Structures are given as C-alpha cells and as structure tokens.
Amino acid sequence: MVEAVKQKGNNEKRRRILDGALKAFAKKGFYNTKVSEIASEAGVADGTIYLYFKNKDDLLISLFEDRMEWIIERLSSEMEQTDGGFAEKLALFIRLHFMLVLENQDLAEFITVELRQSAKFVKEYSNPKFGDYLKMLQGLLEQAQQAGELRQELDARLVSRAIFGALDEVLLQLSLSTKLDVAEVERRTAMLSDMFIGGLAP
C-alpha cells in the first residue's frame, strides 16, 4: 500500500476531486461510484486521485471532514450574530440547517445518507467533525437551560440527538424531493421549532 500523500500548493486540483466525488457519491452512493467516474467528473486522470488521497476510503473521509467543517463554520458564524432568546436561536438553527440544502442538494444527500454508513462501518474513524456539530447544538441547549429558557430536567445530550435526528429525517425527505422552494423550507422550519418549543399538547 502507498502512504498518504501530502498536499502541496495545488489545492485547486484536490478541491476539484472532492467536488467531483461529492457529486458522484450523492448520485450513486459510495459503493456504486467508480474511482474513474470521480476522475472524469473532476477532469483528472484516474491515477491523479491517488496523488491526493490514499485510497477511495480516504477520499470519503476527507470529503466528510471538508464539508462538515464548512457547514460548522457557516452555522456558527451565523448563529453568533443573533441575540434573540432560545426560541429564536433554535428556529434560526433549524432554518440554517435546512437552507444549506437548498444551496447544495448534493451535499444534503451525501450527508444524510453517508453519515450513517460511516457511523457504523468506519468505526475506527470516530467522526470528530460530526461530534462538533452535535456539540454546537448541545451547547445551545445548555445555555438555554442556564438562562432558564429550557426545562432543567431534560438531558441536553439526549435532546440534541433527538433534534438532530428529526431535522436529518426531514432533510432526507427534502433532499430527495424534486421540487424544493424556500417557502416550503420556511413552513417546515416554523412548524418544527414551534413543535419543539411548545410541544404537541394543546
């Protein structure tokens, strides 16, 4: 086996490969995507991919980290700019979560489907970036608890998981549906934050 290759100045080609991989994985899934397809999507030769990534698995993991990092950065920088209460912050979080889809449907399909895979089959890879994402949400909840805006008796860790799961499932549906419009996203955002904050009971 060949060892990892370092990244030199040519990030641009690396980027093209990652973009091509995202597109291909979103369309056909990891196992049904040929390396040669990624290469042609990226406009490079098959072998070139191995100058930037150790193997196909490494490409998958690298793609994850790259995109999750991007998402986390965007989310957290946008979240910082609000100074509303918990309800508003949660609504904003949900909206941002969904909006990232509209902007990049391939990314949504990739994240919703392949994240599960990696949770299980790439066990040795603990997926720290996804952990960061969850911690953001959990931090939001804990803050709210300290401010008395969230019931104390709820376990922030469990609740953050539940919220993420709910969003992810709705997102999966959104990402697989053909027509996606902002109005529909707004409707779901509003209803879900309402549901979480106020509960189901009248």
Place this chain on the structure above:
Amino acid sequence: MVEAVKQKGNNEKRRRILDGALKAFAKKGFYNTKVSEIASEAGVADGTIYLYFKNKDDLLISLFEDRMEWIIERLSSEMEQTDGGFAEKLALFIRLHFMLVLENQDLAEFITVELRQSAKFVKEYSNPKFGDYLKMLQGLLEQAQQAGELRQELDARLVSRAIFGALDEVLLQLSLSTKLDVAEVERRTAMLSDMFIGGLAP
C-alpha cells in the same frame, strides 16, 4: 427488479438464509458482506441462496419486507391493547420502538443503517413497508388531533417524520452502544415522550 422466485414447503431454509443475512449485514453492511458469508452463516451452499432469491439485492429487499412486517405486526397489536390518552400512547410507541432493540440488536443496526441506503439507492423500490410504519404513527397523531389532544395547527405528516427521525437517531446510538439495559431505555423513553408532549420551554 423484485420477483419472487419460489416458496415451496421449505420456508425453513429461506428463513435461515434471511437470518444469516441479517446477522451479516448488521455486522459488516450490505456492500461488505459476501454472499458466501451469508451462505456459511445460514449453513447452506452459496448456490442455494439463488434458489430462494433472485440476487443479492433481492435478498436485501426481501429481508426488509420480512422484518418490517414483523415489527409492524408487533407494534400494532400491542398498541391496540392500550386505551390511554395520547400521551400514554406516544410513550408506549416510543418504548416499543426502543424495546425491539434490546430484543434484537442486529435488527436495529440493520434497520437504522440500511433503511437510509434503500431510501436512496433502491429508488424504484418504494419501500411500502416503511410507509406503513410511518402511517401508523401518523394515524395515531391524527386521532389525537380529532380528540383534541394534539394541537390542530401541526401537520401530522411532518410531525410523524420528525418523531420517527428523533427515535431513529437515538436508536442508532443505542444500537451501537455496547451496554444496553432496560433502565436506560426507560429513561430515554420517559424523557423523549415528555419532551414531545410538553415541549422544551418551561
């Protein structure tokens, strides 16, 4: 794609193959499982599998249908026996959902991980059994709305998705964790139903 091959008197062998496939898929995932591994797990020859299933994909789908049917039957028969209000019914639903894990961890891993896969890559297979599962939950919500126990303005379809997603995500975590005890399941059941019914706000 799907096309039943045959089912003579020997359902027992078919059953063994499905059991072996479940075990293998849960452990290594669909794409990393060799047909020969399933065969040896089931105690049959490689070729025998093709007497009962058209190909590996067909085996995956058949396994789904078989297990989902079982889950739905169990869930709905248990749900019928309660006559409590909405809150109790929801708590029961959540508890049953989780309990199935304790009883059969392989099944939980298989469902949580591979269901996603199929949602996307086996698009032509519309997964009616999963639809039935969701409809059960949706029906529960609609009933509650008619009884005035659930806020009218919430969309039962969207809410059922969200609840399923939340449960599924928590289940994924449960199914991947090493120690699983009833007390922990009860704790999460109680907290999640409390959260859904009462909301996050104090």
Place this chain on the structure above:
DNA sequence: TCACACTGAATGAATCACCATTCATTCTTT
C-alpha cells in the same frame, strides 16, 4: 421388502466481469 428409476433440491468449484490501484512513461515547470 427390495431394487430401481425419476424428480426436484442442494451443492460448490469454476467462471468472468468488474474496478481499485499501480507505475512506466510523458508532460510541465524552473
């Protein structure tokens, strides 16, 4: 009761298409 087809189920070694990975060669840059 036994010997002998006959039939469908089961076997598992062999096939063969597929595709990740390699590396000798070519191209580009300094």
Place this chain on the structure above:
DNA sequence: AAAGAATGAATGGTGATTCATTCAGTGTGA
C-alpha cells in the same frame, strides 16, 4: 536538464453468479 506532477493502460484480486454434478425422497413393480 532535472525535478515534480500527471497520465492512463495494464494488473491483479475479488466476489456475484452459474451450472454440471450429487443427493434425498418418493413411487412403482416384482
């Protein structure tokens, strides 16, 4: 001209599927 980057045809391993063969059960006739 030398170093580094890129190429893409060739390689080698893999594993789903096939099918010629074997096995087991059942019925028949003597």
